[in-house]
Amino acid sequence: MTAPSHKRHLTRRRVLGASAIGVAATGAAVAGGTGLLSSASAAAFGYTDDGSNYVVNTGASLVFKVSKATGDLTSLVYKGKEYEGYGGKHSHVESGLGASTVTIRKSGSTILVKVVHGAITQWYAARSGQNNVYLWTNKADASFTATRYIVRLKPGVFPNQGSDSWIQASDRIIEAGDVWKRADGTTHSKHYSGKRTIDYDYIGFTTGSVGLWVVRSNHEKASGGPFYRSLLRHSNDLGAGLYEILHYNEAQTEAERFGLQGPYVISFTDGGAPASSLFHANLDTSWVDGLGISGWVGRAGRGKVAGVGLKGMDATYAYTVGFANTDAQYWAKASSGSGAFACPGMLPGTYTMTVYKGELAVHTGTVTVKAGITTALNSITISSDPSGAKTIWRLGDWDGTPGEFKNAALMTYAHPSDGRATKWTGNVTIGSGSEAASFPAYIWKDVNDGILVYFKLTKAQAAAAHTLRVGVTTAYANGRPRVSVNDWVSAVPSAPTQPSTRSLTTGSYRGNNHTFTFNVPAGAWKTDTSQYNVLKINIVSGSTGSAYLSPGTSFDCIDLLA
Known part of the structure; x- marks a missing residue:
């Protein structure tokens, strides 16, 4: 397709003659947080067709530049320097769409490119006077297995450092072609961002004088909720990448959602962070309303949920209120004092509302959202926090994470074999004063199976049956705990539903929180109160694997009820 005849290269005379237009555009640029521009620069706003x-x-x-054949983003030139592309590949949705129908049009101070390929429609937009590219992805069905946009960047333009960087020339692959180990024992992978979706608004690189960022969308059509972890960026000696992940099909806990997602933004700066006005919670999208982007719902077509507070919170933890149905997902942070929360910009519909203590669901309900209306909720009393039960002892706490346990923090940005990890083996004695820190965050059948927990009971405690609860956050290859207490051995529990992909080795303990309950009879305990009872935890599974890819599970909390 050729550009319309009136979309020609601006000659020097045309630039000077159009400078008055630039003065008007300057006001819009300042309002958009892009700074004051020269009239000649603003007048250059427009597009041309170079044939390809x-x-x-x-x-x-x-x-x-956007390819007329494939819709790939083929060039990003900032202040005269090219940043885009590596390895013969360009930037694109999925792994590249291939032959596509690509069109372009100018609408006032916006230029919009539309790319259509089967079930996917991709949009790019430029706004006059801004160093940003706005993007949307509309995926209609599951004919593509993942939904991501990757911005590919040339090697050497940004520092190659961090847990999600590696040196391809010297590091060695230790797992699945995407986990690398360095001679110093540290591990690196594109998976090791160390961040949950709720933790970031943008990701990117900076030299100190140039910054290139991807500001994420609100993820309303993504999957996995606020605590989902996925690859966000990578860099190595051959190039670098930035990702907007909408459905990666790894460690996923929800079915894929379809429809329009965006905008997300590629933003250049003079080295600093992107403007906070680009963050999804702050972004003014009124300019999008008239562009005709299919699936777009502006502010007027959305509603809001506001809650006056939460009762029964544990001040030790942050609380999040999530909303989800088959079409969309949202979340809001609850205030640390009252637990008040507000979630604006929601598509109309009925949602399951979940209150999370840390990452553990402790209350559920439903709420209906209507366009243009704020749905007000009275105080919510938390109804399902397992921490309220009286215990004889407890390892960790019920918060939906393995955070209190050994190596837990490292595992969000490293492989379990990393040289910085404390030995995964080692038993625990209740009353030692460092029980949780000594208990491993993960147990694998082929690595540290059979961890022992030693504890004593009083005469009265030993005379009664007790319930042992084992909380897990995810599992690999159907790994789940089977326990024995002294000579008593539990039945093999059924495997709960968990993601079928790697998780424990790709920086994520996030799956479906599940509590295994074991009813231990009174006859299982030692009758001599001076002797230790011995709890043994074994991993069982009908699947096989080796080392850190053997069946395993991540722990949330273990306790013995009084």
Whole structure:
């Protein structure tokens, strides 16, 4: 497709003649947080056709190209320097769509590129005077297995450092082609971002004088909720990548959602963080309403949920209120004092509402959202916190994470074999004063199976049956705990539903929280109160594997009820 005849390269005369237009555009640029621009620069806003690509000049310091054949983003030139592309590949949705129908049009101070390929429609937008590219992805069905956008960047333009970076020339692969180990024993992978979705608004790189960022969308059509972890960026000696992950099909706990997602933003800066006005919670999207993007729902078509507070909170933990149905997901942080929360910008519908203590669901309900209306909720009393039960002893706490246990923090940005990890073996004695820190966050059948927990009971306690609870956060290869107490051995529990992909070795303990309950009879205990009872935890599974890819599970909390 060729550009319309009136979309020509601006000659020097046309630029000077159009400078008055630039003055008007400057006001919009300042309002958008992009800073004051020269009239000549603003007048350059527009697009041309170089035969293979649509070439978009933002009227600021950014010029980008979109392939007319595939819809790939083939160039990102900021202040005269090219940043895009590595390994013969460009930036694109999925792994590249291939032959697509690509069109472009200018609407006032916005240029919009539309890319159509089967079930996926991808949009790119430029706004006059901004060093940003706005993107949307609309996926209609599961004909593509994942939903991501990857921005591919040239090698060497940004520092190659961090847990999600590696040196391909010297590091060695230790797992599945995407986990690397360095000579110093540290492990690196694109999976090791160390962040949950709720933890970040943007990711990227900076040299100190140039920053290139991807500001995430609100993820309303993504899957996995606020605590989902996935790859966000990577870098190595051959190039670097930034990701917007909408459905990666790894460690997923929910079915895929379909429909329009965005905008997410590629943003250049002079080295600092992207403007907070680009964050999804702050972004003014009124300019999108008239663009005709299919699936777009503006502010007027959305509603809000507001709650006056939560009762029964544990002040030690942060609380999050999540909303989910088959079409969308949202979440809001509850205030640390009253537990008040507000979740604006929601699509109309009925949602399951879940209150999380840390990452553990402790209350559920339903709420209906209507366009243009705030649904007000009275105080919610937390009804299902397992921490309220009276115990004889407890390892860790019920918060939906293995955070109190050995190596837990490291595992969000390293492989279990990392040289910084404390030995995964080692038994625990209740009353030693460091029980949780000594208990491993993960147990695998082929690595540290058979961890022992020693504890004593009083005469009265030993005379009664007790319930042992074992909380887990995820599992690999159907790994689950089977326990024995002294000579008593439990039945093999059924495997709960968990993600079928890698998780424990790719920086995520996040799955479906599940509590195994074992009813231990009175006859199982030692009758001599001076002797230790011995709890043994074994991992059982109908599946096989070796080392850190053998069946395993991640622990939330273990306790013996009084």
